[in-house]
Each structure stands twice: as structure tokens, then as C-alpha cells.
Amino acid sequence: MVSIESSKINGIVEREESRYVAERPKSQALFERAKKSLLGGVPMTWMNVWPGAFPIFVKEGKGTYLTDVDGHRYLDLCLGDTGAMFGYSQTAVFEAIKEHMPKGMAHMLPTEDSIWVGEELKRRFKLPYWQIVMTATDANRFAIHVAREVTGRKLILVYNGCYHGSVDEALVVLLEGITINNPYSMGPRLDNPEQMTRVIEFNDIDALEKALSPQDIACVLAEPAMTDVGIIHPDPGYHAALRDLTRRFGTLLILDETHCLCAGPAGLTGELGLETDMLVLGKAIAAGFPAAVFGFSQEIGDKLNARIPWQNFFGFGGTLSGNATAATAIKAALEHVITQSNYDKMIPLAQRLAEGIEKIIKDADLPWYVARLGCRVEFRFRATQPKNGREALFEEDASNQGDLLTDGLTGPLEKLIHIYLANRGILLSPYHDMALISPETTSDDVDYYIKILAECVNELIA
Numbered sequence: 001m002v003s004i005e006s007s008k009i010n011g012i013v014e015r016e017e018s019r020y021v022a023e024r025p026k027s028q029a030l031f032e033r034a035k036k037s038l039l040g041g042v043p044m045t046w047m048n049v050w051p052g053a054f055p056i057f058v059k060e061g062k063g064t065y066l067t068d069v070d071g072h073r074y075l076d077l078c079l080g081d082t083g084a085m086f087g088y089s090q091t092a093v094f095e096a097i098k099e100h101m102p103k104g105m106a107h108m109l110p111t112e113d114s115i116w117v118g119e120e121l122k123r124r125f126k127l128p129y130w131q132i133v134m135t136a137t138d139a140n141r142f143a144i145h146v147a148r149e150v151t152g153r154k155l156i157l158v159y160n161g162c163y164h165g166s167v168d169e170a171l172v173v174l175l176e177g178i179t180i181n182n183p184y185s186m187g188p189r190l191d192n193p194e195q196m197t198r199v200i201e202f203n204d205i206d207a208l209e210k211a212l213s214p215q216d217i218a219c220v221l222a223e224p225a226m227t228d229v230g231i232i233h234p235d236p237g238y239h240a241a242l243r244d245l246t247r248r249f250g251t252l253l254i255l256d257e258t259h260c261l262c263a264g265p266a267g268l269t270g271e272l273g274l275e276t277d278m279l280v281l282g283k284a285i286a287a288g289f290p291a292a293v294f295g296f297s298q299e300i301g302d303k304l305n306a307r308i309p310w311q312n313f314f315g316f317g318g319t320l321s322g323n324a325t326a327a328t329a330i331k332a333a334l335e336h337v338i339t340q341s342n343y344d345k346m347i348p349l350a351q352r353l354a355e356g357i358e359k360i361i362k363d364a365d366l367p368w369y370v371a372r373l374g375c376r377v378e379f380r381f382r383a384t385q386p387k388n389g390r391e392a393l394f395e396e397d398a399s400n401q402g403d404l405l406t407d408g409l410t411g412p413l414e415k416l417i418h419i420y421l422a423n424r425g426i427l428l429s430p431y432h433d434m435a436l437i438s439p440e441t442t443s444d445d446v447d448y449y450i451k452i453l454a455e456c457v458n459e460l461i462a
Contacts, residue, residue, distance in 0.1 A: 001383075002365045002461050009412045012459065016419045020052040023423070026069040027057045049430040051418035056427075061088035063440040066427065074427045075445050077435035082259055083283040085375075087440035092336035093287040096328050106323035114327040117293070120334050124266050125279055127295035129304075132322040132330065136258040136282025137165025139294040140221060142316050143278045144169060146296065147219035147252045150303050157211055157220045157251070159202040161389020163228035164221055164256050165282075174199040174390065201388035202226055203235045208242065212249040219252040219278075224268035227259040229392035230380050230432065231371035239274055252277040252300070258292075261285070262436065263374035265338050271374075286329035287337050293330065342439040346375035349446050350437040353377045356450035364457050378434040381413055420456045421449075 021028065031054035035041035040048050047055050056068045064087045066076045079085050100113075118130045133139050144156055144167065158164070160174040171185040172193045179194045198217060200207040211217065220242065226232035246253045255276040257267035261284050264271045269279060277300060282292035296304075320326075354372045357379050361368045367383035386392040417433055426449055428435055435449065 001367045004413075004460055006412065008460065009416055013412060013416050013419065016416070016423055017052065019423050020419055021054075023072065024052075024054075024056065024068065024070045028054050030057045030069065031055065051415055051422060051430070056422070063087055063089050064438045064445065072425065074422070074425050075448065076427045077437075077441075077449065078427050078429040079436045079438055080283070080288060081429055081431070081434075082262065082376075082436065084288045085262065085284040085436050085438060086287055086333075086337045086342065087438035088288075089440060090287045090333070090337050093289065093329055093332040096332035097289065097325060100325055100328040103324070105325045106320055108319065109324075110322070111324045111327055113324070113331045114322065117327055117330045117334065120331075121293060121295055124334075125269060125295055127276070127279055128298050129301035130293055130295040131317065132326055133292050133294070133317060134290050134320055134326070135165065136256065136280055136292045137167060138318070138321065139280040139282060139292045140164045140167045140170070140254070140256060143254045143280060143294050143296075144219060144221065145316055146278065146300060146304065147254065149307075150300055151218045151250065151252060153216055153218035153251075155196065155198055155217045157198045157200065157217050159222060159226060159389055160199050161202075161226060161229035161393050162221075162223065164223075165258075167221075169197045170221060172197050172199055173393070174201070175394070201390055202232055203238050203387050205238065205241045205245075209245055212245050212251050215249050215251075217249070217251045219254050220246055221254045221256060223256050223258075224260050224272065224274060225263075225373055226389065226392075227373070227376070228431075229389050230386065231373045231376065231378060232386060232388065232392065233371075233373070235387070239272060243275055246277075254278040254280065256280045258282040258284075259376075260373065261338070262376040264343055265340050268373070284338070285333060286326060287333040289326065289329035289333075291326035291330055337439075343375070345439045346437045346441070349441055349443065350375040350377050352443065353435065353437065353446045353449065356446070357453065360450070360454045360457055364461050366457070366461070375437040376434060377437070378432060380433070381411070416460075417453075417456065421452055424452045426452055 031041045039045060042048055042055060059067045059069050064076055066074045114132060117132065121130045122128055133142065148154060156169050158170045162170055164170040171182045172179050173182050179197060179199045181193055198211050200211050225234060243253065253276045255269055255274065257269055257279060258281060260268040261281060269276065278294060278296045280294045285291055285293055350372055354370050354377045358370045368379050368381050369383060369385050370379045371385055418428055418430065421428060
């Protein structure tokens with residue numbers, strides 16, 4: 001395996017950072033201005049995770065490209081970390097929103113569009129009852145509330161390395177067998193996080209059975225495949241065991257498809273034919289318009305409908321939840337955007353991208369791997385793909401060459417890849433080296449990314 005000297009990485013990073021600043025004077029000026037009124041100089045502090053001394057300020061997005069205030073045009077493979085997974089030119093959604101908004105954006109009453117949405121979600125995801133909210137964080141939080149209401153239990157179970165938005169119960173990690181608050185979060189700071197959450201490793205059936213057997217867990221909150229610490233696919237038979245064990249021990253199963261919608265028009269749930277008690281979708285469900293949905297089974301619906309008075313179930317929803325504009329946007333997205341024909345364009349291009357990156361890694365003899373989930377492609381700085389959160393977060397692969405090749409948001413290689421590509425007009429997800437292929441991405445776009453990545457790698461190993 002090729003060894004990369006730290007001095008070479010740091011030297012290229014220094015050069016690229018200087019270029020980044022020199023080429024973006026308007027973004028830098030806006031950032032300095034913003035710091036006087038916005039915390040961290042951005043409307044949400046995670047926007048500072050991007051590489052460079054300051055974030056790029058966007059002027060517009062069209063198709064799968066962004067243009068910044070300095071006039072630079074970028075092939076956007078981050079796409080809002082799935083929020084804009086289908087690109088920035090979804091005319092059907094824009095026109096539907098534009099037509100509806102003069103009629104009232106949020107009037108705390110239902111519209112016919114909301115019925116269409118419920119019926120289509122029921123058909124597509126095989127759950128009979130649905131609610132419309134604003135974000136996947138909201139949907140996950142409310143689904144947990146429902147699970148506790150229905151089961152009378154308090155605890156929830158999540159996987160080590162999971163991410164389900166800013167849900168308090170999921171902002172924990174498992175370290176040497178002990179559940180602790182996630183040190184990087186601003187979430188709960190309980191003296192004992194195990195009072196609300198049990199954490200196990202993904203793909204470990206024995207640990208799952210042991211955790212559920214006391215019959216004190218209200219729900220398992222899980223992605224069908226893990227995504228936040230890298231794509232981690234379920235082992236064969238794992239989902240069958242998960243469904244069997246949750247039913248056996250009276251625990252509800254919530255599948256969070258927010259990122260796994262990249263797998264197909266019914267998410268990984270549809271692709272794998274999974275059965276669940278509740279299901280959450282956010283970000284892309286309205287093609288980037290702020291909206292999310294969650295559905296639940298007939299049994300749960302019957303129990304909730306029997307609750308008197310149902311409309312006073314505080315802690316469920318908010319004033320803007322289910323607003324008319326969101327319902328209209330979701331309808332248009334489901335009808336015209338989140339379609340099989342679009343995935344038939346996206347997934348073959350993602351396969352092409354994955355194969356191109358694999359060739360770069362093989363030709364350079366680097367200990368990195370490539371993973372793909374539908375139209376989502378990423379590479380990581382370790383030789384073998386982890387099978388759970390512990391391996392992804394805490395265990396260094398035997399083929400890694402010290403800290404320089406371990407994955408991380410601020411590692412030298414991570415920084416180098418992102419800023420090198422940004423300076424050449426390509427944006428990856430700032431959290432990792434993840435790329436999304438939209439229906440508006442072309443084969444030329446994919447080939448350009450492969451070309452620039454190859455140039456970066458060749459410079460590293462020269």
C-alpha cells in the first residue's frame with residue numbers, strides 16, 4: 001500500500017487554502033459582515049463545516065449546479081445532504097407551490113392535497129396512516145412520543161453511530177460498553193443517558209435480543225442502512241431478525257428513511273420489502289421545501305384514534321405542521337420527482353461513479369474503500385468497510401497508515417479532498433466524501449468528478 005507523507009498533505013492543503021481565499025473575495029466579505037449578526041457568521045452553525053476559511057455564499061442553484069456570489073459555478077454533489085437530492089430545477093414543485101401560496105400558506109386547516117399525499121404514501125410505503133410535519137427531526141421525535149404512548153414504556157433503542165436529527169434520545173454513543181452523551185452534540189446532558197436510551201451495534205443480532213428481552217423498550221429507531229458514519233449495509237437476515245425480535249418483545253419499530261430514500265422511490269424499505277410499525281421521511285420528500293412525514297400501522301392508528309381527546313395530544317406536531325404549502329409541495333414531488341423513471345437515470349450513473357472511484361483507488365494502491373447505496377456514493381480512508389458504528393468511529397483499520405488515513409471531519413485528507421475539489425468546481429458533502437447523483441446529473445458531470453479526483457490522488461502519491 002502507498003504511504004502518503006503528512007508534509008505533502010499539509011503542503012497541498014496550505015496551497016489550496018490560499019487559492020480558496022484569493023478567488024472568493026465577495027464570499028469572504030459577506031462572511032465578515034455576517035459574523036456581526038449571525039452566530040458563527042452563518043444562519044445555522046453547521047454551515048461552517050465546509051472546507052476553507054469561510055463558507056461559500058450561494059447566489060443561485062440550477063439543475064445540479066450552484067453559482068456563488070463571486071461567479072464560480074460548482075457541480076453540486078452534496079445536494080443539501082439529500083435535501084435537494086433531485087436537483088434544483090424541479091419545475092413541477094415550484095409551479096405547484098407558486099399556484100398555491102396566494103391561497104394561504106398556513107391556515108391550520110386541511111386541504112385536498114393532504115388527502116392525496118396520505119393516499120400516495122399509504123400506497124407506496126404500505127402504512128395506512130400519515131402525518132405531515134416540518135422536519136425529519138420533528139417526525140422522529142413525534143414517532144418516539146407515539147411509541148411511548150402506545151407501549152407505556154420509556155426507553156428507546158438506537159444504533160451506535162446513528163443520526164436522527166437533533167432528537168435528544170439519539171444524541172448518544174456507545175464507548176467501551178457504556179452509553180454516554182455524544183461529546184460533539186448540544187443535546188441532553190443527563191447524569192445517566194442510559195435512563196432514556198439503550199445503544200447497541202448495528203448488525204449484532206445477539207446484542208439486539210439481549211437489549212430487547214427485558215421488554216422495557218418502547219421502540220427501535222433505526223435507518224434501514226446506516227449512513228452518517230458512512231454507508232453500512234445490513235447483513236443478510238438482519239432485518240428479518242430485527243422485525244421478529246421487536247414483535248416478540250412488544251417493541252415498536254421506527255424506520256427513518258430520510259437518507260435511505262436514495263435507494264429508490266419507496267426508500268430501502270421498498271427495495272428490501274421491509275415491514276415496520278412507523279416510518280419517517282424528511283428532506284427530499286418535498287424536493288427541498290421544508291417538510292417531512294411519518295406513517296404508522298393500523299394497530300397504532302386504532303390506539304391513537306381511541307385516545308380522548310385526540311386533538312389535545314400536546315407534544316405532537318406544531319402550528320406549522322401539516323401546513324397547506326407543504327402538502328402541495330409533497331404532492332408535486334411524489335407525483336413528478338420521486339419517481340421510478342428518475343431513479344432509472346440516477347442509479348446507473350451512481351454505479352458508474354463508484355466504479356470510477358474504485359479504479360482510482362486500485363491504480364494508486366491506496367487503502368480506501370468505496371460504498372454505494374442507490375444514488376449515493378462515497379469513499380473512506382480505510383481498506384475495509386465497517387459493519388457497525390464502533391468500527392466506523394473508533395477502530396482503525398489494520399491497513400490504515402496512522403491518523404492521516406483515518407476518517408474524520410477535520411482530518412488532513414478529508415480537508416484536502418474537499419478544498420481541492422471546491423477550487424475546481426465540485427462540492428461534496430462537508431461531513432464526509434459523499435456524492436449524490438440527481439436526475440439532472442449527467443455522465444459528463446460524473447466523468448469530470450472522476451477526472452479531478454484522479455488528479456488530486458495522483459498529486460498526493462507522486
